[in-house]
Amino acid sequence: MTLTNKQKMIAGELYDAGDPELVADVMAAAKWMDRYNARIGAERDELLGLLREGLGAVGDGVIIRPPFHIDYGYNITVGEGVFLNYGCVILDVCAVTIGAKTQIGPGVQILTADHPRDPAVRAQMLEFGRPIVIGANVWIGGAALLLPGITVGDDAIIGAGSVVTRDVPAGATVVGNPARVR
Template sequence: MPKSEKQKMLAGELYMAADPELAADAARAQDWMARYNAAPAQSAEDRHALLVAGLGHVGAGVTVRAPFHCDYGYNIRLDDGVFLNFGCIILDVVTVRIGTGTQIGPGVQILTADHPRDATARAQMLEFGRPVVIGRNVWIGGGAIILPGVTIGDDAIVGAGSVVTRDVPAGTTVVGNPARASAVTANSI
C-alpha cells in the first residue's frame, strides 16, 4: 500500500505539502494558534492547557509567549521548563524536540522544512523535513535561525542573530552567519 503524503512527510521523505490531509492539519493548527495567540491574559493553567491541546508534548512549567507560529504543532516536543519568547516560529514538518530548561529568545526560527536541490523536483512543489533536536539548558539568543537537521547539544549557547547550519556540540557557544564556535562570553552575546 502506498504511503500517504502525511506518512511521507513524517518519515522525512519527499512529499506534497498541498495534500488535502496536510492542508486540513495546517488549518487546525491555524485555528489553534489563533486561540493561543489571543490568550495572553488567561491564567498560566489555561495557557498550558492550550499548549497541551496544540502541541505534541508539553512538559511542566513550559512558557510560550504569544505570538507563536508553527506548521502543524503535533511534531513539537517541549520538555519541562522550556521558555519561548515572543514571535518564535517553528516549522514542524518533522520532529522538533527542545530539552528541559532551554531558553529561546524572541523572533527565533526553528526550521525543519527543506526543499530538493534539484530544480525539477522543486518545480513539482515537493519538500521534505529534517528533524531539529535542541538539548537541555540551551540558550538561543533573539533572532537566531536554526536550519533543518541541526542538533544543538546540552548547555550550548547560540548568539543572537546567528544562523545555525551545522550541529553544535554540548557546552559550545556559537555566533555569526554561519554560526561558528566562539570564545565569546555569555555577557557579550
C-alpha cells in the first residue's frame, strides 16, 4: 500500500509539502489562526473553544495567548493547565505533545519540521519531521528553540533563549546554545 504524503508526513518519512492535500490543510490552519489571533481580547472559554477546533487535543484550563502560529494544528496535543505566552510557534508536521501544567514563555519555537542533509534529496523539495514530547510541569523560558525529535522530561527547566538540540532529562535545568545541563 502506498502512503499519501500526509501519511508520510505524520509518520516522519520524507514527503512533498507541496501536495495539494497538505496545502489545503495549511490553508485551513491559516484561516483558523486568523480567527484565533484576532480574538486576543476574548474570554478564556471562547479561546479554549477555538483551541479545541484548531488543535488535535486540548485539556481543560489551557491558555495560549495570541498570536500563536502552527503548521497544521491536528498534530498538537496539549495537556490540562498548559500555558503558552505570546508569540509561540509550533511547526507540527508530526506529533507535538505538551504535558499537563507546562508553562512556555513568549516567542518559544517548537519545530518538528526537518530537511534532508543530503543536498540531492533536499533539492527534490522533500521534507520530514520528528516528533517532540514535552513532559508535565516543564518550564520553558522565553525565546527558547526546541529542535526536531526532542523529548523533555517531566519537571525540567529550559532557560530563556536556549537552543535544545538533545533530549532533556526529567528534573534537569538546561541553558545555552546548544542547551546543556547546568
